[in-house]
Amino acid sequence: xxxxxxxxxxxxxxxxxxxxxxxxxxxxxxxxxxxxxxxxxxxxxxxxxxxxxxxxxxxxxxxxxxxxxxxxxxxxxxxxxxxxxxxxxxxxxxxxxxxxxxxxxxxxxxxxxxxxxxxxxxxxxxxxxxxxxxxxxxxxxxxxxxxxxxxxxxxxxxxxxxxxxxxxxxxxxxxxxxxxxxxxxxxxxxxxxxxxxxxxxxxxxxxxxxxxxxxxxxxxxxxxxxxxxxxxxxxxxxxxxxxxxxxxxxxxxxxxxxxxxxxxxxxxxxxxxxxxxxxxxxxxxxxxxxxxxxxxxxxxxxxxxxxxxxxxxxxxxxxxxxxxxxxxxxxxxxxxxxxxxxxxxxxxxxxxxxxxxxxxxxxxxxxxxxxxxxxxxxxxxxxxxxxxxxxxxxxxxxxxxxxxxxxxxxxxxxxxxxxxxxxxxxxxxxxxxxxxxxxxxxxxxxxxxxxxxxxxxxxxxxxxxxxxxxxxxxxxxxxxxxxxxxxxxxxxxxxxxxxxxxxxxxxxxxxxxxxxxxxxxxxxxxxxxxxxxxxxxxxxxxxxxxxxxxxxxxxxxxxxxxxxxxxxxxxxxxxxxxxxxxxxxxxxxxxxxxxxxxxxxxxxxxxxxxxxxxxxxxxxxxxxxxxxxxxxxxxxxxxxxxxxxxxxxxxxxxxxxxxxxxxxxxxxxxxxxxxxxxxxxxxxxxxxxxxxxxxxxxxxxxxxxxxxxxxxxxxxxxxxxxxxxxxxxxxxxxxxxxxxxxxxxxxxxxxxxxxxxxxxxxxxxxxxxxxxxxxxxxxxxxxxxxxxxxxxxxxxxxxxxxxxxxxxx
Numbered sequence: 001x002x003x004x005x006x007x008x009x010x011x012x013x014x015x016x017x018x019x020x021x022x023x024x025x026x027x028x029x030x031x032x033x034x035x036x037x038x039x040x041x042x043x044x045x046x047x048x049x050x051x052x053x054x055x056x057x058x059x060x061x062x063x064x065x066x067x068x069x070x071x072x073x074x075x076x077x078x079x080x081x082x083x084x085x086x087x088x089x090x091x092x093x094x095x096x097x098x099x100x101x102x103x104x105x106x107x108x109x110x111x112x113x114x115x116x117x118x119x120x121x122x123x124x125x126x127x128x129x130x131x132x133x134x135x136x137x138x139x140x141x142x143x144x145x146x147x148x149x150x151x152x153x154x155x156x157x158x159x160x161x162x163x164x165x166x167x168x169x170x171x172x173x174x175x176x177x178x179x180x181x182x183x184x185x186x187x188x189x190x191x192x193x194x195x196x197x198x199x200x201x202x203x204x205x206x207x208x209x210x211x212x213x214x215x216x217x218x219x220x221x222x223x224x225x226x227x228x229x230x231x232x233x234x235x236x237x238x239x240x241x242x243x244x245x246x247x248x249x250x251x252x253x254x255x256x257x258x259x260x261x262x263x264x265x266x267x268x269x270x271x272x273x274x275x276x277x278x279x280x281x282x283x284x285x286x287x288x289x290x291x292x293x294x295x296x297x298x299x300x301x302x303x304x305x306x307x308x309x310x311x312x313x314x315x316x317x318x319x320x321x322x323x324x325x326x327x328x329x330x331x332x333x334x335x336x337x338x339x340x341x342x343x344x345x346x347x348x349x350x351x352x353x354x355x356x357x358x359x360x361x362x363x364x365x366x367x368x369x370x371x372x373x374x375x376x377x378x379x380x381x382x383x384x385x386x387x388x389x390x391x392x393x394x395x396x397x398x399x400x401x402x403x404x405x406x407x408x409x410x411x412x413x414x415x416x417x418x419x420x421x422x423x424x425x426x427x428x429x430x431x432x433x434x435x436x437x438x439x440x441x442x443x444x445x446x447x448x449x450x451x452x453x454x455x456x457x458x459x460x461x462x463x464x465x466x467x468x469x470x471x472x473x474x475x476x477x478x479x480x481x482x483x484x485x486x487x488x489x490x491x492x493x494x495x496x497x498x499x500x501x502x503x504x505x506x507x508x509x510x511x512x513x514x515x516x517x518x519x520x521x522x523x524x525x526x527x528x529x530x531x532x533x534x535x536x537x538x539x540x541x542x543x544x545x546x547x548x549x550x551x552x553x554x555x556x557x558x559x560x561x562x563x564x565x566x567x568x569x570x571x572x573x574x575x576x577x578x579x580x581x582x583x584x585x586x587x588x589x590x591x592x593x594x595x596x597x598x599x600x601x602x603x604x605x606x607x608x609x610x611x612x613x614x615x616x617x618x619x620x621x622x623x624x625x626x627x628x629x630x631x632x633x634x635x636x637x638x639x640x641x642x643x644x645x646x647x648x649x650x651x652x653x654x655x656x657x658x659x660x661x662x663x664x665x666x667x668x669x670x671x672x673x674x675x676x677x678x679x680x681x682x683x684x685x686x687x688x689x690x691x692x693x694x695x696x697x698x699x700x701x702x703x704x705x706x707x708x709x710x711x712x713x714x715x716x717x718x719x720x721x722x723x724x725x726x727x728x729x730x731x732x733x734x735x736x737x738x739x740x741x742x743x744x745x746x747x748x749x750x751x752x753x754x755x756x757x758x759x760x761x762x763x764x765x766x767x768x769x770x771x772x773x774x775x776x777x778x779x780x781x782x783x784x785x786x787x788x789x790x791x792x793x794x795x796x797x798x799x800x801x802x803x804x805x806x807x808x809x
Contacts, residue, residue: 002254003183004038005164007272011184012198014191018164021187028190029481030177031169038163038253040245041133042107047100048132048154049073050144051080051124053091061118070095070126073151081122086140092148093141094132096125103133134158161249173468175376179274182465189445189482203272205388211401217285217346219407222293226316227328229351229380229410230292231387234282236344238262238400247397261398262338262345265390267369274378275349275386276370278318280325282344284336287321290346295324302334303327303366315360316352329357329374330366344403347394349387351380358553379465380414416464421475422457429476432489442482448475504705506605509643510590510698513607516642520635522586522609527569529592530559535568538681539656547596562594566608567657567677567693568685574612575685583689584613584627590698607696609635609674612689629660629676630756632692636674639696640664643705645671650752652736657681657693660735660758666704672696720751720778723793725800726809727771728764733804738773745799746792749784752776770809 005018014021022032051070054077059065066087069077072095080095087093096102100112102125112125129135129142132154148157168183176182184200191198215234221227242248243264251258251267258264266277280290297313301324311317311324318326325336329352338345358375361367384406391402427433440450440458448469449461462469469475480488501508514524536548546564554560563569566589574585587610592603611632614624640648645666653661653673661675674694682691727738735755742753757772764770777784777792800806 003166004253034167040161045155050152051095052150078123081117084141092144215403234404236403269390377467531563605698609694611692
């Protein structure tokens with residue numbers, strides 16, 4: 001936010017250097033990030049003097065050039081070659097002397113040097129008004145008043161304003177300081193704390209009066225909850241023309257381009273008092289009526305920038321009886337603004353619901369000075385005063401008459417917020433005791449009224465313009481920033497407490513596993529918790545009891561819900577890297593997912609691992625090998641074993657994100673699901689290579705670590721036996737079915753079962769596929785005999801043949 005020092009001094013008379021004032025503003029919480037100099041004419045006409053053309057003769061070697069002798073106040077006249085048609089002897093003209101810097105219309109600097117033009121020496125330049133920045137004309141040189149003395153600096157003749165502009169890094173909560181008057185209020189409070197008493201000088205509206213009531217425009221606020229206060233007035237017999245120089249300089253200083261006197265007046269009051277206003281051409285308001293309402297979804301509306309926008313049903317619009325005129329509080333319409341032909345206006349000043357304005361501005365990708373203020377909250381009590389101020393300013397610079405009463409629709413007055421401030425709380429938060437008289441003085445300087453005082457504290461009434469002061473701690477923050485953070489004493493004693501944590505503390509375990517994965521070549525990622533609602537359609541079903549949590553005020557439609565799974569953010573990271581030729585990835589992330597179940601909102605923590613590409617690059621000793629399921633399985637097992645969870649049960653996963661996968665359980669608690677991500681999901685992220693993914697339930701893992709003591713058992717004395725089957729199955733058969741049938745048929749000796757190959761293709765009957773599975777058999781009490789093994793395998797084969805119609809290949 002830019003604040004003009006000259007403008008600021010109109011509200012509070014201060015003769016401090018800008019640097020000193022900037023330091024005070026920074027101490028008050030209005031951080032001054034820089035101070036820039038402003039000149040209404042760039043360069044300030046330095047080096048430009050009045051010259052008297054003594055003679056003017058035609059150039060001997062150029063038809064369009066003239067050689068002049070010019071008195072510029074030196075001992076002898078200088079010779080200047082000039083190409084202007086209107087240059088003549090006897091004129092008083094502006095002369096840029098040798099070494100003077102001039103600026104182009106684009107702001108590029110160039111310096112006047114001594115030179116020769118077609119053989120004739122030239123010691124300066126006679127300037128046109130556009131070359132000096134005093135106008136746009138380039139028809140000829142600028143001719144000055146005849147009574148001016150040669151050598152007089154032109155900066156003394158023209159009203160060149162010099163200013164200093166503060167660049168303030170305003171925090172979003174300080175809506176009250178989004179104007180020169182608001183900054184002056186804070187500056188007054190800061191000066192009072194330094195025992196310098198200054199009065200605020202506010203623009204007077206005492207001479208506001210209605211000339212006649214010849215132009216009445218009715219106002220109907222349909223959506224009072226979105227426009228709690230709406231004021232308007234008509235002004236007629238205006239003359240639209242450029243604004244006076246002083247007003248243009250004020251706007252230029254803060255980076256605004258002047259338009260015309262009416263528009264400039266509304267912008268001036270906006271930056272002066274912080275109240276946005278809008279002027280409608282009264283002749284373009286059909287039915288002589290303003291209606292504040294919402295319109296049907298899909299209604300088309302063209303804004304001032306010429307862009308046709310599709311309205312949302314919640315967008316608040318300013319309309320007449322036939323059409324929308326303005327997107328309320330955000331942007332005006334193309335067909336209702338002030339033009340050179342305008343002779344009468346309807347001037348609007350209003351308070352709009354901040355949430356409504358913010359949503360509309362974000363929906364349409366607009367960010368204007370008006371929306372910037374409305375969405376942060378303006379002073380509802382300042383609406384009518386700002387309207388009067390703007391109306392009087394327009395009358396002053398554009399003529400005209402006020403031709404209607406003020407329409408002030410304010411059906412439900414907003415009460416000032418009241419808060420109780422405890423003295424004990426002040427001392428506790430600040431860390432030292434501030435005298436009560438000092439506290440009261442600071443509160444008075446901030447317009448916070450003390451309604452009652454007790455031994456425990458004070459009852460306070462907060463002014464309407466401080467929309468961010470709603471709690472006791474907010475008031476204490478206000479006291480502290482005016483009192484001065486630098487005035488809070490530092491203790492000479494340093495206290496510290498030793499935190500007691502266990503070996504099973506979450507952050508310690510997370511650090512241990514993170515370091516372990518990093519040592520194996522994995523890279524940790526950190527992704528956004530907000531995600532695209534379209535992703536949920538890839539895994540959700542109508543029967544899903546878990547619901548996604550939507551953001552009330554999303555930054556964009558692509559980031560409007562909280563993620564229910566870490567998969568999609570991991571795939572976004574993978575896709576980003578693959579598109580940049582980093583196709584072999586090992587990634588992991590700790591974080592949270594979010595979902596709603598019934599009336600509860602749940603935030604489970606997770607650890608996710610993503611593998612894709614090759615395990616290692618090509619080398620002269622071996623070719624690159626593609627990452628496979630078993631590599632992921634081994635890293636999953638290593639994580640769990642590192643945590644002491646080794647008595648795991650595996651079963652086929654039921655997760656909708658995997659085409660093939662497993663789930664590891666511990667004491668009937670699911671710890672991790674992992675497998676090959678479905679092609680349909682990868683296609684959505686434009687990933688054409690296989691991706692393996694593991695999703696650990698970190699909360700469940702922590703519970704098991706905290707509740708399960710470390711157990712040791714003797715290494716089995718008797719060997720385990722492995723046997724394999726190559727089964728020919730129907731396409732519909734799943735590994736889950738194989739797994740369940742195996743453990744149902746043999747519970748005593750079957751310890752583990754794994755799938756190590758799947759084949760579909762040539763040399764197989766139609767509708768068939770081949771699964772290669774391995775069984776691990778072991779007897780804890782004795783060595784299994786070949787007869788026992790054959791009996792177990794026969795039992796498994798019979799179960800598969802009977803239930804699945806399988807056969808051995």
